[in-house]
Amino acid sequence: MLTSVAHHRERLKVGDHPHFISGKWIAGEGESYEQIHPSTNEVVAVFPEGDAEVVNAAVLSARKAFDEGPWPRMGARERKKILQKFVEAISAEAEDLGYLQTLDNGLPINFSLNTRVSALTASDIFDHYAGWIDKINGETYPQYTDTVNLHYHTYREPVGVVGAILPWNAPMMMFALKVAPALATGCTVVLKPSELSGICVNRLTRIVAESDLPDGVFNLVNGGPATGRAIVEHPGVDKITFTGSRAVGEWIMAEGAKTMKRVTLELGGKSAALIFPDARSVETAAKTVMGLCSTFLSGQVCSTQTRAIVHKSIVDDVLRYAREQVDTVKFGDPFDMATTSAPIISKRQAEKIMNYIRIGQEEGAELVFGGDCPGGDLSEGNWINPTLFAGVDNKMRIAQEEIFGPVLSVISFETEEEAIALANDSIYGLAGGLYTADLSRAFRVAKKMKTGAVGINGYSVMPNSPAGGVKQSGLGREGGWSTIEAFTELKTLMFNLDA
Template identity: 65%
Template sequence: MSETADVSATPQSSLEGAAHFSVLPVRDSLGVQPGKLFIDGQWVEAGEGRYDQVHPATNETVSTFIEAGKSGVDLAVMAARRAFDSGPWPNMSARERKRILQPIVEAIYAAEDEIAQLQTLDNGMPITFSKGGRVSGRVAADMFDHYAGWIDKITGETFPRYTDTTNLHYMTYREPVGVVAAITPWNGPVMTFAMKVAPALACGNTVVLKPSELAGFAITKLADILAKSDLPPGVFNLVTGGPVTGEALSTHPGVDKVSFTGSPVVGEKIMSTAGHNMKRLTLELGGKSAALVFPDTRDVRTAARNLMGLCSTFLSGQVCSTPTRALVHRSILDEFIHHAAEQVRDVRFGDPFDPATTSAPIISRRQMDRVLSYVESGVQEGARLVCGGDRPGGSLASGNWVNPALFVDVDNSMRIAREEIFGPVLCVIPFEEEADAVAIANDSEYGLSGGIYSTDITRALRVAKAMRTGSVGINGYSVMPNSPAGGVKRSGIGREGGWSTIEGFTELKTVMINLDA
């Protein structure tokens, strides 16, 4: 057991006992209308009924969207299929395709403030992060810009003559994979829209996109920007809906590739059915990432506050790459716990459109209950709860708020250390030796990301290579449009970012020429 004294640290909220807030005035100021589907160049009323989108900060119904269902998906996939099989987009010159995509970049830049507000209206992300964070409209524009720049650089190879017995010469081409089903999550809808749609279009594919049923506003705005562009009809299509629509899209025989970001359970279902017609897949799934804090880290306080902050602010730990396991050397364990608990004092809950708010609510009541059940499980298994893990009251009681939880004396065999909680819970696990830390980090069915805090670059690189994960941050972590990210093991298949995404949205064709014929 750690000898550190218990620290009382509860997120502060000026709204405790104050007047309740509502997100509906922002909805009205933005002129949000009930959602439609965008199919074959037209906004249409189709599908199989409507559903409500509820805001997690207040549980107010904000608006409704169409459940596309099988019938709506069929229309969208047929439109995308026609646009790919007989339309101009796949065969368009690189110059012309760039000419069409480049104005989209400026249109997203011009609308970035509205996009930020709509994203916060979607999922309760604090407006400061929605405007200026790594999931903002500006980042989405950067991604479209990055992939528009790739269009005239998607090349194949030529190969040297291998034998004297034949005069065959070999070359390769990269061709678009076909109709892409892009399925995005609720937690970063703006960034993941761009991460999937921009490279798919740049490579000459056609797209049917389905956003999470929990977050449709910002993506509808982005879809409207594409609707007003010079993209030919059917090249981009938008369908909305829940699991029924998602399954209809991911299993549709007219789809050639599925690019999905979401839960491992859904990812496994997509993978199991993709073999029926050999769909290509990119799956970015869950994580239980570990951050290793060594005694030679430059500043224990900064490391502790960074790791606790990733769980307690922004989306409150609802990001698959969040390092929710802090592996801390015993010599600095007490100091780390003290600073991590102190960080929670800076958390501010409340109106997500208030710049003072630091943290998002849990996306749904169901997920909130799931997070609280994990907290209870951690206590029952013997971990010590230093702070948090309960719900605030007062004016916040109607929303899905959970006070950030800090667990210490955690063993890696506990459920809270092994299963993805997707909430504001940090588990602190002590270690003695570097090899032990690496073994604990790798003892997971996930492998999406990881972190290392150390001033010894030799050690940091050695440990980074030893960690079985798709990406590792040394003294910092972020995702950029030009660098690949993705997971191993249960965290997914494939990579998104840079040239790796171009490879994922193209098929490689080999052409042989007999020069003696």
């Protein structure tokens, strides 16, 4: 059995987790819920459940701060100074925040401290959007006709009150991706962390509470699905930014349409990695793709490339290299720097993954390795061994449905056109990849892949580049100027100079 993670709670001084509304901490008097650590299934925190009344108070606070407060009307210089202090404060607490994130979701500490989901990345995101504040501008247009002396000018206004709903798997990065651009553009925020990982978001909120941000500009409400529904349904919310499942995203679009809410949705994925025989290193390609499923969050990332579309001449090589990669995987204490892979976030999700593995076998796919749980000292947690299927038909459920776990499907192809068709034969389109040394092929294939982003010989996201999905992987983009556009409305002024 793994050692209890509870002592990290005491060491990190994890206390109560109240709501934060209108500049005040609100304990909550109603229902509460427990947060369970996935490596051992022990309770690590208790949160108050934000009901409709709490959500209403938070929205009214944000509404008043937007309609009457100084934040949307504040000069760019002054707003920028406030956000730049967030950059410094998050960086100063980066190590503790990393450990808190591992206490939240079981992400191995080495990744929590040092990768794109670390506090330092969150700090970089705030820095990036602080830099945009004095550069958010409109355009002027030439006089269109001599018959009327009309001149046109546009500028960008903040969209209003933003309801931000976070996923559990990267709470710090997602906090920054949603809050930083909202604040940079002059919006006010009501944020709900995932009920599965709210500890580090609570600590980030304490950084906000200690800042010079005016009361009501940022509000935190803890809770589960009912709390999220109350935020989406509230008529005082102008925009929803959500990262999570496709099913919930569909509901948000339908519900938000009733009040014409603006939406940014980053949803599911069943991304494809195309491995051509002319890849610079088939070994590197195979181990990279398998590693995305077997290490880090164990495939519990929507952008994970869970379909390896491999030229038939190198399938055996890819399977061999994938096994070699999995041999390097180390389960265990998430706070051990040597641990490579996270547990599955909940028992319910682990059961769902195991059911998909059974479905894959029933559909006739070849289970090359994995498909079971490690047991032994890990038996109290939600651990599943990295799993590889070969001989997968792209019509199988394991190739079409998002499993959100350490399962990779290998699908073979013969021609470039077939590879592209297989990659595009999906309701999703989030984060494709391709491996080839042929620059012409890389450009040609990437343009034909129906996905929001394509990584050529590698994949990562950065604060200044947009990422997001097409088809049922979502709407909108997060990152760079595209996010500034998403949190603003474009207003056109028409000047009649003959009046």
